[in-house]
Amino acid sequence: MNKVKTEYVTFKQDFRLESGRVLSPITVAYQRYGKINSDKSNVILLCHALTGSAHAAFQLDNDDNKKVVGWWDSMVGSQKAFDTDKYHIICPNILGSCYGTTGPASIDPSKQSPYGLDFPVVTIKDMIKLQKILLDHLKIDKLYAVAGGSLGGMQVLEWGVNFPDIAEKLIVISATSKITPMAIAFNTVAREAIRSDRNFNDGNYYGKEYPKDGLAVARMAGHITYLSDTAFHNKFGRRLSGQDSIYDFYSRYEVENYLVYNGHKFTERFDANSYLYLLKAMDIFDLSYNFESLDEAVESIKAKVLLIDFTSDFLFPLYQGDELNDVMISKGVDVVRETIDAHYGHDSFLIEVDEQSKIIINFLNK
């Protein structure tokens, strides 16, 4: 299996955020897969989702037991959708995350301790502007494509609007130009669960007990939105766990075990403050922000666009894809929309490999 290592670069210059606040220094963690060609015309930038990392594929250099599988390993590699025999793929960890790129757990130089809630609110536009600085550093000024799902898809949209001359193709999967109030409601439950944890301490928990239970509950609420009613039926039904009795107060359904297990497992790999900042970035994301309308924002896009969504996604419902597609068509964007019939809900972009791959390969080859 191909190996990959996470690379890091630290930028010392001031990075001015959309909010007006300044971060400095900023580190970006990123991974690269496949060879870049001589004219640098085969570069694809991958944008990860809420809790992803730079590790999209391949085997980590120091991971001899192959424990950590990349978040899109099924899609990135030799002869896969993002074919590393043909393309040079770069995947940076996003601003505000906790996998190497600067975020609330990073050291605030003004106090020599982690930022915590002194970290500024960051936006998806801030994330892609930092990715642009990374590309400049790597001396890459053209992208063959930018691709990503969910929060990653939102980054792709911002790429198209803010840097219309850089990417030839945009692959926007399971995304939206702004999330629904119901999605904000789910994020609210997550936020309140974390903030009310006994160990949250206004975000100052580094080096102490951390808000594990609150983060676990937050993630459980998230897991509901990543699946769908049908996925819940297919995956768990109403099966009780093992030999549990319905009359036992502590008995659990399998769906319950799944949520509790995955909720708590998540806390081993993610920082609660990062989760809060990234939920915030998702909530406040609005592609039309600072434009008169979504039409005007979309008008800037020059790249060919592929929109992929999935029938069972109730977090970012299909009518949002319809709207985005319609606006793009009306503004003359060269857009293809593919709606895949899938039961996995919002998470389908991580699971429905076959049909998604065909569509992406076809779009990249055109």
Add this chain to the structure above:
Amino acid sequence: MNKVKTEYVTFKQDFRLESGRVLSPITVAYQRYGKINSDKSNVILLCHALTGSAHAAFQLDNDDNKKVVGWWDSMVGSQKAFDTDKYHIICPNILGSCYGTTGPASIDPSKQSPYGLDFPVVTIKDMIKLQKILLDHLKIDKLYAVAGGSLGGMQVLEWGVNFPDIAEKLIVISATSKITPMAIAFNTVAREAIRSDRNFNDGNYYGKEYPKDGLAVARMAGHITYLSDTAFHNKFGRRLSGQDSIYDFYSRYEVENYLVYNGHKFTERFDANSYLYLLKAMDIFDLSYNFESLDEAVESIKAKVLLIDFTSDFLFPLYQGDELNDVMISKGVDVVRETIDAHYGHDSFLIEVDEQSKIIINFLNK
């Protein structure tokens, strides 16, 4: 305005639960509206939902400021859907609740302190069996109708199956014969939020700080399921609260304020342990339990049945109403199904008064 007081009766005999465990003594709180006629043929039993109480309508005797409105005040009263000029209506608080009927906050006679988690798991069948004991005490052996929404509708179904000769008509609103795994998932988030609260202390929090924050988060998760995507759009949109800036970490959307406000407000009126026990009762409810199939369970029903559901209910989706209706038809039950086009989601039965009233009045008059 008509006045009503909550009445209480305590039964000293052993009450054997479905689980085999025994509760004694048991108190039931209930309210009565409208006059009973001489042959006692005009009695309607109302079954309340998850966090309801015996106070369905009228003005509480000691509530001079009219602060506490009954949960179905729009539907119960003179010339309303449940017309108190014609019917004698009884609404008991359910077993396991915290509004007067015995629940986990009640005194456990074996230890002279609140049951807490020593309270037995109770089922919806247990609830209606206790209601039957109340009716026996009131010397009522026939019911003109039993009616209720959500968890109340589940009680109505159990009435029809377990006491087929007592009620002439059943009005089952926004209910299901068993909840979906996704609904269990929402209840899991609520449960875990309560249990991980710093003050939960395995349910032994009476007289001390109570698990306010966890219960608030639990209720926020519930509120998502009571509404619908459309209701969230119509009610809140993506409006920010007041003068908040999107770049302020603590800024809130209106939907967020709504959830946080209502989540915390709920904790002033409800006991966290009761919430856990009632969620459990909802999770384990399965009308076909102890029968070979749902068909066999439904076959027992002799009453005329009115099923009402609402198009936007995603907690108890319409396909569940379809299934229940189909089974009833196939088993020769005299059933009418009415699906009301409404945007309010699961909570529509508390809100969509006009159309619901017409349908109910028509059904009761037939």
